[in-house]
Amino acid sequence: MASLPQALPEPRAAGPAERPAPPPVARVRRRRRPSGEPPPLPRQLRASGRWWLGLSALVLLACVAVVATGTIRYVDVADTRVLQAIAEIRSPALTAVAEVLGLLASDPVLHAIWLVDLVLLAVFRRWRHLMVWLGVGLLVINVGAAMATTLQRPRPFEVEVLGEWSGFAMPSLPVTVLAALLVSTLYSLVPPGRKRTVGKWVVCGLLVLTAASRLYLAQDHPTGVLAGVVLGVATPLAAFRLLTPNSVHPVRYTRARPAHLDVSGDRGAAIVRALRDQLGLVVTDVSPFGLAGSGGSTPLKITVKADDTVRADESCVFGKLYAATHVRSDRWYKLGRTLLYGRLEDEKPFQSVRRLVQYEDYILRLFSDGGLRVPQPLGIVEITPEREYLLVTEFIAGAREAGEAEIDDAVIDQGLGIVRRMWEIGMAHRDIKPANLLVRDGTLYLIDSAFAEVRPSPWRQAVDLANMMLVLALRTDAERVYRRARLHFSDEEIAEAFAATRGLTMPSQLRRMLRQQGRDLQDQFLALLPFRLPPVRIQRWTWRRAGLTVVALAAAAIAAYVSAGVLAAPL
Structure with missing residues (x-):
């Protein structure tokens, strides 16, 4: 066996080094957030979301009340009077128009919308939105069907029904599913801002036209249509705002990586406020930095106020913004590596974004204590508890x-x-x-x-x-x-x-x-090399990997079966 040659003197990075002085930045008094005060970037449902959820709760309570008190007959009478008044204005031309407008709530069109959304979300790899979209669709269909079966309300009577219909009528299942699909499409495929605002008015118009058509053709009761719209709008609205907020999971059609979060707007202001309160840093600018080399976080160059004697290029610190989405991505990444490569890639994923940031800060300090040239850690900043944290370190200017x-x-x-x-x-x-x-x-x-x-x-x-x-x-x-x-x-x-x-x-x-x-x-x-060693084999199969593979295949089969069932089910 060859002996180790005489080594040169240890390079600067190899031996223990004196801890560097902190970056010369100005600091102000730190502020502790009082109990009950919202964090710098709270996750909000917003007023419209709370309003729609309140309406949906009211619909559910009203259904329970009319069933428990037996007052459904009075609702039937009121709905019949409305439909009879609409029937008096029927004409062949209006009937033809109503039949065309009602196609949007027909089974083939609803299934087509479902399938197109599924394909588009998969093509754009918007997996988080896809999971929420699937969950919303299954929830709305099952809750609506359960309510209709429980209430067992018949179709309108004493009025001629001109269109096709099946099943019970409270709520209107086609209208419920249409509303859920349109709102889900809006929040999963349309970018926020002016385009989404225009999209909301388009969805509103389509629902109004569809509801008018079904009432004209007497396919549904007015209260059934109203309940369907409320349930179909409230469920996806709340789900997408809470599970895929724009600040964390933006809908965008650029080449930017999903890991790179937008640091403008509310998030940028929250970062500035959090750095001042928690680290005492007066921030003048926050901008992305080195995105090309980062795939698991959002690296930031943060310009801070410095002493008058310090050069401008030294008044910066470096930040790595981590969110819960990065932890989930890390979890899926490690699961995929385990399925593909086996034991040597069998790593434990982080269970929270807080643990991830704490671990990296700890490793930085170990490296620094070991004499390695690494950026000096300056602290951890909480943006949203358990959801977003910022790791702040020294900025290696000019590197x-x-x-x-x-x-x-x-x-x-x-x-x-x-x-x-x-x-x-x-x-x-x-x-x-x-x-x-x-x-x-x-x-x-x-x-x-x-x-x-x-x-x-x-x-x-x-x-x-x-x-x-x-x-x-x-x-x-x-x-x-x-x-x-x-x-x-x-x-x-x-x-x-x-x-x-x-x-x-x-x-x-x-x-x-x-x-x-x-x-x-x-x-x-x-x-x-003077000689070669046999390749170090990566352990490809373990019992854990075999079990995870079986579970993954079973989950994929179940998802395909459920999707096929939804596509084939009549609405």
């Missing part, structure tokens, strides 16, 4: 990503020294890529420790070494990096690193840059 910066032997040594130091303190970064290595004035900084692990497996540590060497070789060459690596690691350790590394263990940004350069750096490193 460039490793994929764009000049890489010399000193920087190479620092990068390799970072990996060696992580091995010594028992940690792994797990996401070494160009965007997470910054170079400023010849100093290499390691950032983004959200995926880091304490006491990782040797496989994890070996992958860190290979990815670091690949990143450093992007701006140099494999032979130069390999020559410097032998000053820090043995041939066996380097061979193990590349035996453990393959495409799926490389961050997507690193894989993309390797393809763009057209150089197979991994093969070049393998050619330089």
